[in-house]
Amino acid sequence: MxxxxxxxxxxxxxxxxxxxxxxxxxxxxxxxxxxxxxxxxxxxxxxxxxxxxxxxxxxxxxxxxxxxxxxxxxxxxxxxxxxxxxxxxxxxxxxxxxxxxxxxxxxxxxxxxxxxxxxxxxxxxxxxxxxxxxxxxxxxxxxxxxxxxxxxxxxxxxxxxxxxxxxxxxxxxxxxxxxxxxxxxxxxxxxxxxxxxxxxxxxxxxxxxxxxxxxxxxxxxxxxxxxxxxxxxxxxxxxxxxxxxxxxxxxxxSGGVFAHQDVPHPPALPGAGSNEDEPGIDLPVPDWDEVTARDPRLTEVLEGRRSIRTYAETPVTLEQIAELLYRAARVRQVIPRDPSSPNSYDAIDRPYPAGGATGELEIYLSVAACEGLPTGVYRYDAAAHRLQPRRWHGAADEAAFRELLTAAWRATNCTVDPQVLLTVTSRFGRLSWKYSQIAYALTLKHVGVLYQTLYLVATAMGLAPCGLGSGDTDAAARALGLDWTSESSVGEFLIGSRPASGSGSLPQGFCDIVDTMREQG
Structure with a gap:
């Protein structure tokens, strides 16, 4: 050829x-x-x-x-x-x-x-x-x-x-x-x-x-x-x-475009998990008059806010944890949806603001040392102001719990053994059902305002607060019994008893470098 x-x-x-x-x-x-x-x-x-x-x-x-x-x-x-x-x-x-x-x-x-x-x-x-x-x-x-x-x-x-x-x-x-x-x-x-x-x-x-x-x-x-x-x-x-x-x-x-109306909107309040078969622990509700009588003024709290990474020998108490959660994170009201509107959903009112009143954040407690509360993992039922114990199925679950505490210890530059670790999770579907492109950014904004609310309430109560910048998503999913693609950890916050050396009176004046900087230029 x-x-x-x-x-x-x-x-x-x-x-x-x-x-x-x-x-x-x-x-x-x-x-x-x-x-x-x-x-x-x-x-x-x-x-x-x-x-x-x-x-x-x-x-x-x-x-x-x-x-x-x-x-x-x-x-x-x-x-x-x-x-x-x-x-x-x-x-x-x-x-x-x-x-x-x-x-x-x-x-x-x-x-x-x-x-x-x-x-x-x-x-x-x-x-x-x-x-x-x-x-x-x-x-x-x-x-x-x-x-x-x-x-x-x-x-x-x-x-x-x-x-x-x-x-x-x-x-x-x-x-x-x-x-x-x-x-x-x-x-x-x-x-x-x-x-x-x-x-x-x-x-x-x-x-x-x-x-x-x-x-x-x-x-x-x-x-x-x-x-x-x-x-x-x-x-x-x-x-x-x-x-x-x-x-x-x-x-x-982008924004509130309601792109997923073909999927049922996730419920306003989460149901009990498969590993929550023990009776819940009803938490004491703080007395309004007592709290307002002893609380410092807002400006004193703002100026006195610090991240504290040392604890007193006596750990934080169940009553203190109960008051902190009630004042910072409880569900104040569920606003029912309008059944005549396809864009309507049950809204959540909490002490901190949230876009669209979605209320997607939840709090879990990993307790290592707390007077009145056994060591273990708990879900905060924010509507009933109750702790729901999460049962461990075996050694692997307990190991994941230890991993969470170890990760928190490392996040503090190995300076403090955690007493109570609050893990903030997001039920993402509550946001993404309505919001496109901005849903994850919005949940992180919500974590920020929750952090600030926890800081201010803890400071007013004389506790030792410390927000953490990182956490272990996989260990949290295993320890808390969650599907991380549906509900995952997005924030970690340590609470402990404030040591005597750090419990002095709150500042009585502003502290800043304004005068110094003005003198320089």
Whole structure:
């Protein structure tokens, strides 16, 4: 058999060329009135005047489907449209289309700060994927805003990139994987099984939208610069969490959107756990007049608040723990839902504020030393003001309890053996049923206000409070008998008896460095 190689003709080369197509985000609405248009989009609305009929026609065509960017640039009459797109780059989706294999990648702007993506010619420059870039599959659902369908393909995002890129072909995802190690575009394309031309187009799109950076010591030369190296003081998960739980860096529906109405809303008050088969311990309710008569003034409590990591020889008492929990964390009221509203749910009123009155936080006690309370694990029933003992099923449960106390000891820099450890958990579904994108950030805000409430009440009572910055999620789930994906520890707080050396009178004046700082400048 004889094989004769035929040189590619100009038509063949054009047929195999990866084209960059442009279209408007699918949620951009264009309303034309003569020579004027009104653009409505997720970030607002703009009215553009005196575009001229040809430009209006081209803009409507761009909203109806992809247009070849090169053909548009070569159109002498399209200058006004290109100028308009340059003013609103955050409305323009870019699609890499291979005439032979179909769409390769789609880049959708997800922030108003998105600029027109550059297209650097990387040549032999070694590049590497940003350490903040990640791949995932979006849930099946509606269009992704830029011509693709959520759930079809692999999606790449980064808290540093104002774009979301959908990789429509496995080879495109393999190309991205190849760039987790510094390589040239040609090397990465060969590893992924992509034609070099396709690899170059994809690399230019990724670099232009903020997903790649030069390898250490590499220079791009005269080509447009790649994004600067990533911010050194951020961990991946922290920057991602910050960018996705606040508006401005993404286009996902956020806030109280009630996205899970097809799922029953978790109950306002948690039921008894499977390991709660012992009688509960009804806690004493503090007397209002007695508490208000002995409590210091709010300003004295605020100025006297400290984290105390030393305890008196005599441990804290059950009565003190009961008063602290009652004043800081009890359920004051359950507000029934409106049955006529699909968005309504039973709300919870507690001494501390919570978004949407969701009341998702719960408290468990790991007791090592407390007068009147045996060693063990207890759930605080905040509505009945009762402790529910959690039975250990075996040595593994008790070992997990010891792990919690050890983790708390380490969190205090190994300075104090815990008396009572309060583990704060979140029943996440109470929040995520209503709130999207911000649910976890919101539960952490609630932990903060609960911490402050515990600090102030404990200080007023003359106890030794100390909020901890870390805890063991897995050990807490085992010790408390929880499914950590449904209810998990989100905070830890130590309570003990205050030593005599730290029980002096609360401050009688403000302490600050205001005068010193003013003298310095």
């Amino acid at each position: 004889t094989i004769t190689e035929q040189p590619l003709t100009t038509a063949d080369a054009e047929l195999s060329r990866v084209r960059r197509m442009l279209t408007l985000r699918q949620d951009v609405k264009v309303a034309a009135e003569g020579d004027d248009v009104e653009l409505t989009h997720p970030w607002g609305r703009q009215r553009v005047h005196a575009l001229g009929a040809p430009t209006v026609h081209r803009l409507l065509a761009l909203g109806a489907g992809p247009v070849d960017a090169d053909a548009l640039a070569g159109d002498r009459e399209a200058g006004r449209l290109l100028s308009l797109l340059g003013r609103f780059p955050y409305l323009v989706t870019s699609i890499l289309d291979d005439p032979l294999t179909g769409p390769l990648a789609t880049a959708v702007p997800i922030a108003r700060s998105a600029a027109t993506p550059g297209a650097p010619d990387l040549g032999s420059t070694a590049v590497v994927l940003s350490r903040f870039a990640y791949l995932r599959r979006l849930p099946d659902g509606p269009a992704d805003g830029g011509g693709g369908t959520i759930g079809q393909g692999c999606v790449m995002e980064s808290p540093l990139a104002p774009y979301r890129v959908t990789l429509h072909q496995p080879a495109a995802a393999a190309f991205v994987a190849a760039l987790t190690t510094p390589r040239t575009v040609a090397e990465a394309a060969a590893l992924a099984g992509l034609p070099e031309q396709s690899g170059a187009a994809l690399a230019a799109l990724l670099a232009g939208t903020g997903f790649m950076e030069p390898a250490a010591g590499a220079a791009v030369g005269a080509a447009p610069a790649l994004p600067a190296a990533d911010p050194p003081l951020w961990d991946f998960h922290d920057l991602l969490f910050h960018s996705r739980s606040r508006a401005g860096r993404h286009d996902y529906t």
